[in-house]
Amino acid sequence: MEERGISKEELKSFLKEQKQKDLTYRKVLSSMCTYPHEIAAYAHNLFLDSNLGDSGLFPGTKAMEDELIRIIGALLGNENAHGYISTGGTESNIQAMRAIRNRKRKEGLQQMNIIVPKTAHFSFDKIEDLLCLEVKKAGLDDELRVDVNLVEELIDDNTISIVGIAGTTEFGQIDPIKELADIANNSDIFLHIDAAFGGFVIPFLDAEYQFDFSLDAVSSISVDPHKMGMSTIPAGCILFRDELYLADLAVDTPYLTTNEQCSLIGTRSGAPVAATYAVLKYLGRDGLRAIVDNCMQLTRMLVHGAKAMGIYPVIEPVMNVVTLRFPDVDRVAKALEARGWRVSTTRAPKALRLVIMPHVTEDTIEMFLNDLENVK
Amino acid sequence: MEERGISKEELKSFLKEQKQKDLTYRKVLSSMCTYPHEIAAYAHNLFLDSNLGDSGLFPGTKAMEDELIRIIGALLGNENAHGYISTGGTESNIQAMRAIRNRKRKEGLQQMNIIVPKTAHFSFDKIEDLLCLEVKKAGLDDELRVDVNLVEELIDDNTISIVGIAGTTEFGQIDPIKELADIANNSDIFLHIDAAFGGFVIPFLDAEYQFDFSLDAVSSISVDPHKMGMSTIPAGCILFRDELYLADLAVDTPYLTTNEQCSLIGTRSGAPVAATYAVLKYLGRDGLRAIVDNCMQLTRMLVHGAKAMGIYPVIEPVMNVVTLRFPDVDRVAKALEARGWRVSTTRAPKALRLVIMPHVTEDTIEMFLNDLENVK
Numbered sequence A, B: 001m002e003e004r005g006i007s008k009e010e011l012k013s014f015l016k017e018q019k020q021k022d023l024t025y026r027k028v029l030s031s032m033c034t035y036p037h038e039i040a041a042y043a044h045n046l047f048l049d050s051n052l053g054d055s056g057l058f059p060g061t062k063a064m065e066d067e068l069i070r071i072i073g074a075l076l077g078n079e080n081a082h083g084y085i086s087t088g089g090t091e092s093n094i095q096a097m098r099a100i101r102n103r104k105r106k107e108g109l110q111q112m113n114i115i116v117p118k119t120a121h122f123s124f125d126k127i128e129d130l131l132c133l134e135v136k137k138a139g140l141d142d143e144l145r146v147d148v149n150l151v152e153e154l155i156d157d158n159t160i161s162i163v164g165i166a167g168t169t170e171f172g173q174i175d176p177i178k179e180l181a182d183i184a185n186n187s188d189i190f191l192h193i194d195a196a197f198g199g200f201v202i203p204f205l206d207a208e209y210q211f212d213f214s215l216d217a218v219s220s221i222s223v224d225p226h227k228m229g230m231s232t233i234p235a236g237c238i239l240f241r242d243e244l245y246l247a248d249l250a251v252d253t254p255y256l257t258t259n260e261q262c263s264l265i266g267t268r269s270g271a272p273v274a275a276t277y278a279v280l281k282y283l284g285r286d287g288l289r290a291i292v293d294n295c296m297q298l299t300r301m302l303v304h305g306a307k308a309m310g311i312y313p314v315i316e317p318v319m320n321v322v323t324l325r326f327p328d329v330d331r332v333a334k335a336l337e338a339r340g341w342r343v344s345t346t347r348a349p350k351a352l353r354l355v356i357m358p359h360v361t362e363d364t365i366e367m368f369l370n371d372l373e374n375v376k
Helices: A008-021 A038-046 A052-057 A059-075 A089-106 A123-131 A148-154 A177-187 A271-308 A329-338 A362-375 B008-021 B038-046 B052-057 B059-075 B089-106 B123-131 B148-154 B177-187 B271-308 B329-338 B362-375
Strands: A082-086 A113-117 A134-138 A159-165 A190-194 A218-223 A236-240 A321-324 A344-346 A351-355 B082-086 B113-117 B134-138 B159-165 B190-194 B218-223 B236-240 B321-324 B344-346 B351-355
Touching: A008 B038, A008 B059, A008 B271, A038 A271, A038 B008, A038 B038, A052 A059, A059 A082, A059 A236, A059 A271, A059 B008, A082 A089, A082 A271, A089 A123, A089 A159, A089 A190, A089 A218, A089 A236, A089 B123, A113 A123, A113 A148, A123 A134, A123 B089, A123 B123, A134 A148, A148 A177, A159 A177, A177 A190, A177 A218, A271 A321, A271 A362, A271 B008, A329 A344, A329 A351, A329 A362, B038 B271, B052 B059, B059 B082, B059 B236, B059 B271, B082 B089, B082 B271, B089 B123, B089 B159, B089 B190, B089 B218, B089 B236, B113 B123, B113 B148, B123 B134, B134 B148, B148 B177, B159 B177, B177 B190, B177 B218, B271 B321, B271 B362, B329 B344, B329 B351, B329 B362
Parallel strands: A113 A134, A113 A159, A159 A190, A190 A218, B113 B134, B113 B159, B159 B190, B190 B218
Antiparallel strands: A082 A236, A218 A236, A321 A351, A344 A351, B082 B236, B218 B236, B321 B351, B344 B351
16 A cells, blocks of 8 residues: 555546446346446445444334345245345355254254255355255256256255255246245255345246245245345345244344344445335335336347247246357357357356346347347 | 335435434444445445456456455555455455365364454354354453463364454454464464454554564454445455465356356445545555544543543553443443443453544544543
8 A cells, every 4th residue: 555645536537447447237148236226326325334233323224124124025925034134145045054054953963964956056055165064956857947856865864954946047947946845844844945036036927936935835035136126236135934043143242232143244234225125115016027027028039039040048038037059159158258248158058148137128139139140 | 015116205205214213423432333434435336336246247346356455465464465355354254264174174174173362253153153163262361362372272183273363342452463473383273363453453553563464374364444444334355375275265156257256255246345445545554544543542532531530441452442440331331322322341351342433533532521420
């Protein structure tokens, strides 16, 4: 660090230059994030100094968090769910697995395992490492949903949780949660649903899916306001049906205004909580539905255009994620990148992956299809 | 959630009402957080949509993070340190302990323990739970620094790390890091320094302390820009001397613009990174020193005033944390709270704890001393 600071003007112009180097989301089709809603940005800014790690100092923000848990719980089938606004899907998944691990550890279990679909997010690799749990990966059916028979076969006496995904990161597929719930119910095993992406999409789709707390066996859900909830980063949400699981996460917090803390991290910004509150209250269900409708319409437009060129999706899109087959996916991805697009690829089966987030417009899809025609 | 959203005007006035319910920091003497610097807030806002969890999309923000690691590393004795901007001290401490645990696990060690001072932050309770490590707590000397003899006695074949604290949360004390470094060196054990609070204070104190990478045996340091670095939340920093420890934290990240990820969480806001960059560049060492000087002057003023009333500190303040002895601490704390102050108490020895952050002014101290005179 220099001894003397630089002027505000010099600094601001440097920051603006750096901002220019960041991509805008205009041609980004690889990310599950998007611009936060304008009202989310407003609220974030207003509560910039709020710290929910010491929530006694910030009762106004804390009240919004409590109300959010009720609102998001109700959206996912249980307005009496318990939880908090986390930093995102990774923290939420960690906390769900940590809660049930701690519960079972108290009961004396030593070697423990969880069963996740092969399509599980890489946060489960972190979980395996972090929490000293074995993560067993169950294979998929033809539609890239987890094969419930394979899940059932993997269960043993040390299995403490099954995980289902409502909106897989790679394919946007929804696991057969009802069937997983039946298994969890019969085996009396904790069932966690990773709806980080799908939680703000599935309730607004035309097709109906059972995936949330309306199924009795669902124990916890992870859902990210900073993905399809149009909030600011970092805004995830972990919800438990049973409040007691929060106690399995708590540590004592001397010298704070509260006595214990359930979050993974300590100091915790209230700004994304205010942002999430604001955007959900502003949009309401109608507003969220309109966003999902628009994304789904563009998703269909993209698939339709691709098919017209003889390019086919791996699965018919269930939500706003499109995966397209090519003989040489990497070549196509590279050629698209050269034209300024940001795309990604899936692993198995290998395909081009495109996420149609709220920043995508009809013009974007047309432009993309044009470029696809030229590089395919 | 309601079907229809509410109007922007209605929402904004609700948010402002909630903001009124949050405390201002004016009479808060219990927190290690403060208002972010105006330039930090500016930068945060400018980079609100940046996501360093997918840093290939945000090369402008990523460049600032890389530069920050160099700047903060240099402040702490090693401009070639490696790390990243975390969500705060808890994540940083977790990651340091996770890295060395993973390293030792690869070498075949099974039951592992770490040795921390009794004054260690409660994040080490989370670490014990999370990482399946035993946390041994070493007792203190008369000045509430860790007793290095007790640390040495606790070391066994399964000890993978010693932790020293540079700025304890409760007393603002600095452990004898040089002596801990000698022990770590002799025993070839990883040494982590928790300087979450002290990292932006100690380099600017009149007295000199050896506590950072200038000691060869120091392996990693945790330091929080969102505490005395005047940045926005969430901004922590974890630094390793040896880059290879980052590899011990990495998981593969298919479908992102980068191939692997070392952070604990996934999606990760770039806004506090820009904020930290901005405030450190704007203030420079001179600016940070001025802030610390001011806090220390007010700290001395407070202690001086207390002594004049016959109230004595547990230790002479080393940094901007004051702990005062009373026959009945809880009664005094309660009486102060009734007068609008937010104070906290320490555990052993029991005392009134006051953190003199940059939001505290001379007027605040005078007002506080007045109230103290009345309630003591």
